[in-house]
Amino acid sequence: MKLYHEVRGCSLAVDIVARELQIPLELEWVNMTTKRLKDGTDYFQVNSKGTVPTLEMADGQYLSEGAVIMQYLADQSPGSSLLAPPGTLERYRTLEWMSFIGADLHKGGFMPLFKAATPPEYRSIARQYLNGRLGWLNTQLSDRNYLMGSIFTIADAHCYTIAMWTRAHAIDTAPWPHLEAYLTRTGSRSSVKAAEQAAREQGERESAERMHNTH
Ligand SMILES: N[C@@H](CCC(=O)N[C@@H](CS)C(=O)NCC(=O)O)C(=O)O
Missing domain, CATH: 1.20.1050.10 (Glutathione S-transferase Yfyf (Class Pi); Chain A, domain 2)
Incomplete structure (x- = not known):
């Protein structure tokens, strides 16, 4: 599965949850200024609201809204302590x-x-x-x-x-x-340290690119 993510965004919470559950997620960083992905794709094609997070599920469908994505991930690991079972x-x-x-x-x-x-x-x-x-x-x-x-x-x-x-x-x-x-x-x-580290590294890559583009 893939997480559409932003360096300082609320999508960090989804990455933390996935790491807690040991669910591997590919991270796709969205340029929220241009609303484009790295390959130039218009992000509105992924999420017509233009917001992160979005989860691309195993069958290729997209799920938006962080609070719902976190529930979805927790429910992929029934019995996990991250979220009690339905009905409780x-x-x-x-x-x-x-x-x-x-x-x-x-x-x-x-x-x-x-x-x-x-x-x-x-x-x-x-x-x-x-x-x-x-x-x-x-x-x-x-x-x-x-x-x-x-x-x-x-x-x-x-x-x-x-x-x-x-x-x-x-x-x-x-x-x-x-x-x-x-x-x-x-x-x-x-889990939190690892998710924050991934965001920090992407932030550094983005600043280096900005420097490169302005010089
Ligand atoms: N209701 C959405 C809101 C998500 C949201 O506001 N994300 C921010 C980043 S923290 C965003 O994408 N902002 C860009 C925008 O609103 O265009 C959710 O909870 O997932």
């Missing part, structure tokens, strides 16, 4: 987290900060909103190692990926010590 309350609790991370943290909180066109007044509203959500998350993490308790799940791959954007926006996480400890704990997992 534990599964819905994990999905409750996935929805909070995708809607509240990613889209509601961080997205306005990424957009250059966001007016300053709205930027500060988004920051306030995000602070509230991160503060709540910090409280939730006060009595557990991972979102679901002691076991790492797909929700942690998702949460880590999005919450690490605090670094990209120089948001000081010192007021939220449980969140900081969580990010350190999760970031020390070998």
Whole structure:
């Protein structure tokens, strides 16, 4: 299977999940500025929304939406601790987290900060909103190692990926010590380190190409 991925994108969570499950994924890096693949293919042919992640499944079909791709991958390894079986309350609790991370943290909180066109007044509203959500998350993490308790799940791959954007926006996480400890704990997992390393190497390749093209 193939993951359409971006260096600083939320698609990192999918790569982490695949590595946790030891499901080999080919990584295809998308140029999100041109929306083209390395061979020049228009990425909208892969995902008509133009967003990453997209998973190309074994039969050649495409699946989009990170939260759904992560569930799909976890379900390829029945019995894995990354996601409880269908019908269990534990599964819905994990999905409750996935929805909070995708809607509240990613889209509601961080997205306005990424957009250059966001007016300053709205930027500060988004920051306030995000602070509230991160503060709540910090409280939730006060009595557990991972979102679901002691076991790492797909929700942690998702949460880590999005919450690490605090670094990209120089948001000081010192007021939220449980969140900081969580990010350190999760970031020390070998799956996370390997996924981050792959993204870092691609980032270096992209900067070298940019340098080459401008000289
Ligand atoms: N609902 C989608 C959103 C994915 C998304 O927003 N991805 C960002 C990267 S983190 C993206 O592709 N942005 C480019 C764009 O919106 O054109 C999901 O959860 O997978």
